[in-house]
Amino acid sequence: MDLKNKIKSILKKQEECKRELTHNTHTCDRSKTTNWSLYIALFLTASIYVVRGQDVQIPPKMTSTFNNEYYYPRHTRLTDATINCKAKNGQIKYEWKKNGAVVRNSQYVTVDELTGNLKFTRMMNEDYGTYQCFATNDQGTSLSKPFKVKESRMSSFPTSGVQEVRCKQFEHCVVQCREKRKCTPDSQCRLEWKLGQGTKTNVEISKRVGVDGNGDLHFLWSDTNDWTGQQYRCGVLQEQMKMLVLGSVTELKIDSASTVPDPELEPILRFKENGKAMYGGKGVLRCMFSGFPSPGVEWISPDNLIIKNTPGKYEISDFGRVLTILQAEPNYEGNYFCKGKGKGKTESGPQRVFLNVTSAPILVGDNQMRDIMVHVGKDAMFHCNASSLPGESPPSLPKWKKNGVDLVIDGGKYIVSENSRVLTVTDVQTPSDTGAYQCMSENSEGVLLKEAILKVMVVCCRRKAKDIKDNNLSRDWDK
Structure with a gap:
């Protein structure tokens, strides 16, 4: 029950008790009428702060x-x-x-x-x-x-001649994307490999054919069908600009093998790439193994557990060659391992890749940059304990603002302590000290800006005890 309804209920009981006393019944204690009046006085005193804070506009x-x-x-x-x-x-x-x-x-x-x-x-x-x-x-x-x-x-490839690459059937073969062009942002850029003239025929990505993090095209084992007589072209697509540029033209030739390998060719690491994730974001790790037949990829966590697709945490894609860590947390940082797994008993040794989880400064501890209401004449304190994640460079000391304007810290109205992590606003007054206070700190990964509202309260409108018994009080609450 809210304060207003509670007081109305007490007033109603008081009237019922008065009627009982008038008719000489003994179900009502005469002393309770006085107690009820006292309760109402206490409730009204408490309500001053609540109502006063709600009725007045506060900062954005x-x-x-x-x-x-x-x-x-x-x-x-x-x-x-x-x-x-x-x-x-x-x-x-x-x-x-x-x-x-x-x-x-x-x-x-x-x-x-x-x-x-x-x-x-x-x-x-x-x-x-x-x-x-x-x-x-x-x-x-x-x-x-x-x-x-x-x-x-999105920039264009430089003009260059056709390069010939010669590989042997069943063995690993790589076609480089030479002088790959600058494309930003990464989220809007995608690398594609084209076959022949024009832009309509894509090189099909499969368990045997993949593209590494540098954009190079890998045949994890080569097939004579990879030599079609057509040229391979590296292309970069900027999706926001709807622009595709092609370059790095390669002519691929495959020499036939005299026999099929027996036993299978063991997995060999051809590419690996560390990853970086912002706190709460995604991080990508890559491993690519050659072999015949095409090996699978097994991922192992820093806790030495085999990783499977896990909603909200792990996503394995590109035929096992890419591990995406979702919603990264600081404890996800560490060494991950990948293994190439052949169809038989062959497998590669574990290969280490590292995930770095990083962040702009974060607030650590309780009561950090919380909205507060303070009586006139009292002091108000804001806490901004900015910290970087473990292993990161420390953040800058907090800078303080009020309503977006830098505060002049002179040891009078505004006092900072604990290496600028605590701001004290002394002897608060209204309306001058009411406002939005901001704390800013930064490190190599970004900027922290947190703000909190200070509302200065004025105690007013106290009613005298005799007014509590006035019938007009009941009418006020009925409005």
Whole structure:
């Protein structure tokens, strides 16, 4: 039962008790009428703080989340290049800044101060940079973490001659993607191998044929059918730009073997690649083994357990050659092992690959950057114990802001302690100290920005004890 209904219930019981006493019944203790009045007084005193905090508007609180980077191509008409910024608490006005300067509406960039949308219709060179959203109401300003808007790029292969590669049937063969072009971002780039002229015929990827992390094409054992008389071409597709560039032309020739290998050719490691994952993100490990017949791949965890497809944790793909670690946590970091497994008893020795789980600074401990309500004249404390994951470079000391503006730490109004991890706002007053307070720290992997709201409370509107018995009190709560 909430406070308002509880008081109404007590008042109702008080009236019932008065009627019983009037009719000389003994089911009601006369002293309880006084106790009820006392209970109501106590409830009203407590309610001052609750109601007072609810009735008054509080500073904004950012609700949108943002990527660390956004990529858009230069000098291209954009149809889906809007970044949304949303905050809660009251009527809010939005503002965007690039490299610290306010973003103004222009021919190709628009800012909607009511919805918070930042929209690009065409990217010019001056539009790339570091952006940040500011959400403001009468009580303060909330801000997003800074993020970068970068250029999507795709360059062409240099002009070069045809290279001949000669391999032997049943043995491993590799065709290099020479002078592979720069393509960004990685998430929008895909390497494809084409056969012959044009772009319609893809080289089929199979258990026997694969592409490594460098883009090189591997025949884990070679077949005479791999020599078709057509040239192999390495291609890079930039999906966002819908652009495919081809290059690195190779003519492949396969020399026939006189006999089929007997026994089978044991697995030999041809490629392996370590992986890196952001905390909560994905990390990719790769291993590729040659052999005849094509060997399988077995993955082993740092705990020395055989890895299988596990929803939410492990995903094995590309015919066993790729292990993706999902929703990476710090304890997932470590040495993983892969083995090439032949059809018989043949297998390779274990090959080590390392997964590095990393992160921007994180907050460690209890009561970190929590919203607080403090009485006028008291001190308010915010905690920002920023830390890097084990093995990472330590983060910078926290920097403190109020409503997006750097605080002047002079040992008076604002005091920092514990290596800047604690901010004390002394002798808080309203409305000057009410607002959104921000703590920022960074390391080699990114930026931490956390904020908390300080609401300064004023005790007021205490009622005298005699007012508790006034019938008007009951009418007030009925409204």
